[in-house]
């Protein structure tokens with residue numbers, strides 16, 4: 001079972017030296033080093049050089065490192081990949097993915113260089129076309145995860161932001177189902193009002209309930225909330241232990257079903273219970 005955490009996935013604009021420094025000690029499970037929309041056009045060239053150097057000189061520990069390049073159809077995409085390849089990136093995050101052919105094209109470019117032989121691909125899910133093609137995209141070569149781009153999606157859908165996210169619900173759930181079917185990671189979109197802790201917490205809880213692995217974040221203030229909400233709670237851990245005990249006892253009596261707190265516990269609940277305990281242990285080791 002893969003227990004690598006993606007509870008908190010922090011965007012850092014590639015041109016912001018101070019933020020790049022700071023991130024070596026922040027409690028983020030993963031970092032998105034951004035060369036795309038968080039970098040002004042005049043800064044694109046400087047940001048990619050700075051980022052390539054930073055990735056080679058800084059130690060970001062166990063944090064997963066994703067580099068978001070500009071789309072390959074833009075004037076910056078190919079140079080981004082060229083310069084970043086020298087830093088042997090763990091993963092490239094491709095923005096504005098509409099179809100699997102775009103992933104295949106990137107995979108061929110990665111295949112062509114020894115430095116990127118191990119590099120995985122993540123895709124932004126942020127267009128109606130991408131959402132419709134999510135199942136094919138999730139199964140394309142080198143794919144490791146989806147990141148929801150909810151701001152771009154809302155723009156293209158012409159929908160309004162609401163606390164319950166009802167207008168976006170189908171666009172969130174189609175990539176979710178595609179990710180689960182392909183066995184890849186999926187991380188929810190950002191919460192723009194980065195000083196509104198209650199609003200962020202509610203949206204994290206909704207994303208957690210839906211099955212997202214974590215939330216993308218834009219400011220360090222948001223880290224503790226995402227880390228907490230996407231970790232198993234004490235109640236979940238206690239219940240998981242009791243379910244496993246009760247099920248073991250039932251099995252030793254030759255029965256296939258146990259009852260805990262008035263609810264049935266079958267083998268499939270034990271799979272979930274074991275996942276909760278494995279995650280809880282992996283996350284606890286991280287903070288030790």
Ligand code: COA
Nearest residue numbers: 010011012013018019020022023034037038190218219220
């Ligand atoms: N990653 C790492 N560090 C960050 C950070 C980030 N995303 N955002 C802010 N910080 C750091 C700042 O460098 C500052 O550090 P310091 O106190 O040691 O100097 C500290 O956190 C406090 O920052 P603050 O002054 O509150 O924020 P700001 O007003 O400078 O910036 C934003 C606010 C939103 C512009 C900034 O957080 C940001 O650029 N976020 C990322 C946006 C992005 O990547 N968008 C693309 C995807 S949607």
Ligand code: MG
Nearest residue numbers: 037126149152
């Ligand atoms: Mg976007």
